[in-house]
Amino acid sequence: xxxxxxxxxxxxxxxxxxxxxxxxxxxxxxxxxxxxxxxxxxxxxxxxxxxxxxxxxxxxxxxxxxxxxxxxxxxxxxxxxxxxxxxxxxxxxxxxxxxxxxxxxxxxxxx
Amino acid sequence: xxxxxxxxxxxxxxxxxxxxxxxxxxxxxxxxxxxxxxxxxxxxxxxxxxxxxxxxxxxxxxxxxxxxxxxxxxxxxxxxxxxxxxxxxxxxxxxxxxxxxxxxxxxxxxx
Numbered sequence: 001x002x003x004x005x006x007x008x009x010x011x012x013x014x015x016x017x018x019x020x021x022x023x024x025x026x027x028x029x030x031x032x033x034x035x036x037x038x039x040x041x042x043x044x045x046x047x048x049x050x051x052x053x054x055x056x057x058x059x060x061x062x063x064x065x066x067x068x069x070x071x072x073x074x075x076x077x078x079x080x081x082x083x084x085x086x087x088x089x090x091x092x093x094x095x096x097x098x099x100x101x102x103x104x105x106x107x108x109x110x111x
Numbered sequence: 112x113x114x115x116x117x118x119x120x121x122x123x124x125x126x127x128x129x130x131x132x133x134x135x136x137x138x139x140x141x142x143x144x145x146x147x148x149x150x151x152x153x154x155x156x157x158x159x160x161x162x163x164x165x166x167x168x169x170x171x172x173x174x175x176x177x178x179x180x181x182x183x184x185x186x187x188x189x190x191x192x193x194x195x196x197x198x199x200x201x202x203x204x205x206x207x208x209x210x211x212x213x214x215x216x217x218x219x220x221x222x
Contacts, residue, residue, distance in 0.1 A: 004153075031208055042114050042199065042212035043154075050208065090153050098142045098161075098203055100210055102153035 003027045004103035006091050012109045013081050021076045021106045023091030029101075031094040032074040034058075034066060036087045037105075043090065049074055081110045117200055117213030125221050130187040132216040134200030141205040143183040145174050148215075149196045157198075158185070190220050 004025045013019050023032065030051045035043040045058030047066040055066060063085060065077045078085055091103040117134045124130055134143070142161055146154035158169050160176035160183060167174055171188045183200055200213040 033210075040214070042117075042214045043201075045209065048209065094208060097159070098205070098208070099144060099156055099159045100201070101156060102146075104153045105151070107151075 004091060004093055004101055006089075006103040006106050008106060009104065010107045012111065014111050015082055017081050019078050019081055019108075021078075021089055021091075021108070023074045023076070023103055025072050025074075025091075025093045025101075025103075027093050027095060027101060028071075029093035029095040030071065032068065033092040033094070033100070034064075034074070034076045035090045035092060036060060037090060038087050046076065046089075078108075078110075081108075083110045086110045115200055115202060115211055115213040117216055119216055120214070121217040121219070123219045123221060124190055126190060126192060128190055130190055130194075130218060131184065132186075132198060133182060133184045134202075134213045135182045136202055136211070137181070138202075138211075139180040139204070140202030140211075141180070142203045143174070143176050144201040144203075144210070145172075145183070145185050146199040146201065147196045148199060154199055187218075190218075192220050192222055194218060195220050 007022045033048045034046040049068045067075050089106045092100045094100045115134050145157045148154040158174040163180050164178045165176040173186045175184045197215040197217050199215045201210045203210045
């Protein structure tokens, strides 16, 4: 089984809808991250969490919110989706060795 | 936000050829990571580097941590069709647990 899982893998939604992307990990890592990837661009950090009680904004947090429900779960919400939030979204975790491990991604299309 | 300069942006090579790509930063990093991403999947960690000058191999892949700590290099020897994908570099500074990513090198291997 994959160490980092994301649901859903694909999602189509309409402008103005609220949606949630979920991430779970079995690696036992404290640190979890949400990134966005757009064609031709690298990964950009949306939010990150160093433990259950610690949530931090990344470079592109506007329009997004997160919830760290447990050490193993970190969800990303789009409060009111807009078309320019169409992108590939990745969850990642990090442990003591400063490496990061990524989930398979959620492809989101906002119409 | 900061991004790493990664070159080349894309490469078309013949099967069996060697490949070199590099990543440069304006900042010093303590850890360099190299990832491969295949279509529809999340980035997969290939190699992690922790010390300036370090040379680390993973099969046909070899990566080096530049002595200035502002660059890193990835070489792939005797390329095969399954090497196709996008290769990303990432750097982090000890204790920040935040990662800066390159824009990726897209590799295509012609059989």
